[in-house]
Amino acid sequence: MVNNKPCSSSDGSIKSGCPVLTVSAKTVLRNYQTEESIPVVVPKSAHNQDCRHQVCTSSLMNYSPYPKKDASDENWPLPNYTKDQFLQEAKQYLTIYHNDKKTHKDEYHVRLKEIEDEIKTKQSATYTTDELRYGAQLAWRNAARCINRLYWQTLEITDRRDVKTNDAMFEAVCQHIRSSFNGGKLLATVLVLPQNARLWSSQYLRFACYEQTDGTLLGDPANRELTRIAMKIGWSKPETERTEWDVLPVIVQCNPEEDPSWYELPVDCRPIVELSHPDPKYEQAMRQLGLQWFAQPFVADKAIEIGGVVFKCVPFSGWFMETEIGRDLCDVQRYNSIPKLAQIMDLDVTLAASSQLNIDRIYVEVNAAVLHSFQQAQVSIVDHHTAAAGFQKFLKEDTVARGNTPADWVWIVPPISSGMSPAFHQEMMNYLVKPCILDQTEPWVPYFERLRKNPAVIDEPVKKNNWALVKNAFKPFEMLISRINKRTCVTVLYASTTGTAESYAKQTVSRLFKEGYKAELSELDKFSFPDADKTTQLLLIITSTFGRGNAPANGLKTEQWMEENNQSLVESQEKSFGQLNRELKNSCSHFVYAVCAIGSKAYEDFCEFGVCLDQTLENLGSTRLLPVATCDALSDQYKSFCRWETEAIGALKQVFPIKQALPAKTNILTDEEKRSNDLVSSSEKDEFPDEEGAQAMIELSFYDNVCARREGVGPYTKTNPLEATVLMNKELVKPAKIENRGHLSSSMNQHSVRQIELAIKDMPYLAGDHVYIFPENPTSDVEKVIKRCGLKLDDINLDRPCSLNVISNGRFQSMRELISKYVDLVSPSLPNVLECFARYASDEGERKKLRQLIENKEAYLEWSVNRWTVNEVLDEFKSVEIKLHELIQFLPPLQPRPYSISSSPRTNANKLQITVSVVKYNTPNGMRRDGLCSNFLYQTIPQDKNELSLKQYKTNRKILPPIQSHQPRMSVNKLHGTVSTAGYKQTKQKDHTGLITYFRPETESKNEQIFSSNKDEKASKVRIFVIPNPSFRLPGQLQDPQKVDFSKVLETMSSRLLMFAIGSGIAPFRAFWHELLSLSRTIQTTEKDRMLFIGCRTPNDLLYADELKKLTQSTTQANHRILTEVVPVYSRVPGHQKRYVQDEIPRYKQIIYSFLADKHSFVFMCGSVRACIGIERGLVSVIESCQPGKPTRDEAEDCIKRMKRCGKIQLEMFG
C-alpha cells in the first residue's frame, strides 16, 4: 500500500527522502562491537524486496524489485509502469524533492501539474536538471550496497540528455573523466545521458581479457565477455603487443535503434596508478608483475530510477576503497596475483602452508600498496577502516533523519579483516527505497535480440542464454561492422626531402579513401601538434631522416618541438623525482598514431627521426596504433613501406571501423565523344564528385592576366627555390676518341661527368653542403604526353595561365609549364597513380590488368623494376583516355636531387659548382634509361660562351634542349648553330688563387657582363636550394664563411686528412681543397698530411686531374702542398686488372693506420654506398692488423663505429 501523503516520520515532521512508506514497529539496530543501539522504524516498503517465501535471498548478486510481467517484457528487470503507476511514482518523487528543498507549495503544484500533463499526453516525464541532481543524490543515499554514502549530498551531475550521436556521447564521457578526476582530487559525479542510451562497457576503465590459443586468459577475466564483444565489433590489438593491462575501448550506443561505436580512450582519460610499496621486497615483486589499477571508478552499467523515469545510462564516478582494487588484483577469478607474488618472494601459499597465513599477509600488503601508491600519486582513495567508520556515521545520521536507512550487510562489510571493522558487527536492514540504482540487462542483449528479430539479417534461432545470444549474433554483427561509424578523419603527415616519403604518403591517402576513410594529407611542419584540435585525431606519419639522424626539410619545426618537449619531460622528471609532469605527459593524449620511418641503413642513425618522433608522441601520451616501422632505402624500402601501410590501415580498421568503402570509379570517360573539344567540360565536375577533399579535381579555367610571382627572394627552400642561371656546363671526362670525328659512335657510349657552375645570390653554404636541384622533364616526353592527351603541341591553351597553377603554389602558370617542370613524367608510377589510370581505362581487360598491379604488391614490384615512364604506361594501356589537366593533377611532383657542392664560398660566394655524373642504365628488360636530373643538367645551356664541349654530346645524341618556360624553344638547327668544333677545350684560365684551372678570373667580369646581356636569354635556369650537411665537414669548419675565427681556421688547417673519393664522389673534396687553398692565404701552418685516394674508370676519368696535379705541388705562400699525396685507382684500364679503392688499402695500411690512430686526423669517404661500405671494411682490416694488441674483428668494427659516431670518420653516400 502506498502512502499518498508526503513522507513524514511518526512524529509527523517531514523527513528527507523518507523511505518509509508505511511505518511499522519501532526497533533498534545493534552494533556488537561498539555496543551502540540505533533506534529505527521498521520500513514496510511497497516495493518488491525479492525475499521470497521462506527463503532469504540477500546474498544473491542480482535481484529486481520488478517481477517480470511476460516473456516479451524487453525492459525487464527494469520497471514497466502503467500510466497510473507512473503518475504515482512521479508525484512521490516531486513530493520528496519539494519537501526536502523546502520550496513554496505553489511551486510544487505547478511542477506536479506539468509532469502529470506530460505523463498523460506523452507517457514521459522531463525533469529539470535540479530535480535530476537531487534524484541522483538520493539514489546514492539509498544505495544499500554502498559503504561510502556519507558524501551523498556532494554528488554533482552533468546533464547531457541533449547528446544525439555516438561521437558526442563519447566526447561527453571523456569530459566526464577529465572533470571528475580533478587533478587527482576525485569528485563524485554522475553523467546523465539520454534516457535510453547505453554504455556497453560496465565501467569506462576496464582491462581487456584475451582468450589465448593455449586456452589461457591474458588480462582481467572479469572482462572476458566484454573483450570478445569489443573484438567482434572491430577492436583489436596485434597479438604480439597484447599485455594483461590493455585498456579496453569504450563502447557507446546513443540511440538503441542504431549501432554502437567504440572508441579508444585518449591517454589523459585513462588515469592509471602503478603499484609501489614502501617495503623493497614487496615493491620489487609488485613492480615485476606490473601491478596497477585505474585511479578512479566509473560505473557505467547501472540504471537510475527517478520519479518513475529510468535512465539507462548514468555513469557515475567516485573514488576507490582500497579493498576493491585489492580484490581486483587478488581474487582468484580475477588477476589472482597472490600466487605470483608469492613465487617471486619465495613464500609458500599452498594449502599445506595455510596455517602460515601467507595468503593473508600478501593480501594485506597488496592493499597497503594500493593505499601507498595512490597517496604517492596524490589521487584520492579511502581505506576500508575509514570507510567503515564513515558508514557508521552515515547510518546514524540517516536513521535520525528518516527513521531508517537501507544497508546490505553482505556488501557493506569490507573483504579484509572484516572482524576488525565496525560494519561487521552492525545489524542492518536491507530494503528498496526510491530514487534508486538498478541492475539492468547487458546492453548488447537487447541489441542482438533486435537483430535476431529482423529476419532479413539473421536466420538462425537464438538460444536464450545471454552469451549464446551474443555468439549467434556475431554472424549478423560482422555483416554490420561496415555500418558502425567512426567518423574521425585520418591525417596523413609526411616529411620528405627528395620526395620518397611524400609519394608514399600520397599512396596511403589514396588507399585510405579506397578503404572508405576520410583522409587528409599534410606536410609534417604544416601540422601543429600543440595547436591541433583536442578531439581524438588519427595520424599516420611517414617521414624520412636526413643529416645526422635529423628531420627532412619539412620536418624541422616538428623536430624542434620534439626536442623542447623531450627536454621539458626530462627536466620535470628530475624535479619531481620520477613523477612526470602530468599535464605535459598527457599533452598529446588525443592523438592515435603510427609512424613509418624511412631511411637508409647506410647511415649510422638509421631512421632516427621517425623513431624519435614515434617515441616522443608516446612520451606525450599519444596512443600508438602499431610499432614504428623502419624502411631501408638499401633493401626493399617500398615493400617495407607497403607492409607498414597494410598493417596500419588494418589496425585503423580495428580501432576505428570504416563508415563505408567508396565505390571504385570506372569508365569515367565513356561519354567522351559527346563532349566538345573544349578543354573545359561542364560535365567533368559531376564525374568527379568531391571525394571529401583530397581527391577533388580542380576545374580547368584560364586567365588572361596573372600577377607575376615574386621571384628571387630568399631564404631559398624546397618550396621557394632559387632560379639559378647556369654559368658553365663542362665535360670533365676526356673523350677517348676526340681526334677522330668519324668514331662518334664509341664516344656516344662514353661516360660523362659535368662540371656545372650556377650563379647564386643570398644562398650561404659551406664546403660539404648539398645543393638540391629540381629536374625538368625531357622535351620528347613532354611533347608525347601532350599529344597523347589529345592536344596539339601549338594549342594556345597550353601556354595560357590556368587554374591548375594552385597545385604548384602559383610557381607555374600554364599547363605546358606544369607538365614540363612540375609533374614527374619519368619516375615509375606508384599504385595510386595506376589507380587513376584504371579509372580512365575503357577496356575491361586493361582495367583488370591495372587493378591486378594495384592490388597485388608482388605483381606490382615485378612490373615496376623496368621503371616504366608515364608515356610508356599510356602506351601499354591504350584505352586510357585522359585530359591533360586531369593527368597533371594525378601525377606526383618532380623531386629535387641532392648534389655535393664542389666549390668553396670563400672562392666566390656568388657562384656554386657541382660535379655531375650523367646517369644511364639499362632496365632488366633491356630498356635504356637516362637519369632525369643528371641528364637535364647535362643539357642545360651555359651562359659562358667558352664552354662549348656540350655540343659534342648533344649533336651526337640528337637531344633537344629543354623547354625553357620564359623563352622560345630552340630548334635542333638553332642548337647546332651555337656549337663550334672546339670540342674538349679548356679555358685554362686562372682564378684569383692563381691555381684553379677552370675558374674564369674575376678580371673577366666586364667581358662576362657584356656577354651575359647578349646571351642571358639563352642560358638555362635551374631551380635550386641548399641544405646544410653538418655530417661532412672539414674539422673546425666555420659556420659563417664570411667570418674568420683563427682558432677554428687553425684547427682546419692543422688537421691531417685522409680522403677516399669514388667517381663523382670527388665533388665535396674539391670543395674542401678550395676551402683549404683559400684559408691557406689567411693562416700559415706547417704542411699537413692530406692524402686522397680516388677511384675512377680510366685515366680519362680522373676528374680535375690538372687541379690535382697542382695541388700536390707547392701551392701556398709558404710553399706547402694542399694535398700531400693523390692515389688514383683505375677500374677499367684495358689490359689491366680491375682495381677499386678498397683494394689499395692493404698496400697503404701503415699510413692509413697512422691517420686512424692520430687524434688530429680525420677520415672522409664519398661515393656510392657500396664503395663506402667496401672502404669501411678496409679500415676495419687496417685496425685489425695494425693496432697493437691485435684486436678481434668485432673489436675493430666497434672501433670504426666509434670513430664514425664521434665524427673522426665521415661518410657521404650517393645513394
Ligand SMILES: Cc1cc2nc3c(=O)[nH]c(=O)nc-3n(C[C@H](O)[C@H](O)[C@H](O)COP(=O)(O)OP(=O)(O)OC[C@H]3O[C@@H](n4cnc5c(N)ncnc54)[C@H](O)[C@@H]3O)c2cc1C
Ligand atoms: C647526398 C648525395 C649527394 C650526391 N651528390 C652527387 C654529386 O655530387 N654528383 C653526382 O653526380 N651525383 C650525386 N648524387 C646523386 C644524385 O643525387 C642523383 O641521384 C643522380 O644524379 C641521379 O639522378 P637522376 O635524376 O639523374 O636519376 P633518376 O632519374 O633519379 O634515376 C636514378 C634512379 O635510377 C635507378 N638506377 C640507377 N642506375 C640504375 C641501374 N643501373 N639499374 C637500375 N636502376 C638504376 C636508381 O633507382 C636511381 O634511383 C648525390 C646523392 C646524394 C644522396
Ligand SMILES: Cc1cc2nc3c(=O)[nH]c(=O)nc-3n(C[C@H](O)[C@H](O)[C@H](O)COP(=O)(O)O)c2cc1C
Ligand atoms: C644527406 C643525406 C643524409 C641522410 N641521413 C640519413 C640518416 O641519418 N638516417 C637514415 O636512416 N637515412 C638517411 N638518409 C637516407 C634518406 O632518409 C633516404 O634516402 C630516404 O629514402 C629519403 O626519403 P625522402 O625522399 O622522402 O626524403 C640520408 C640521405 C641523405 C641524402
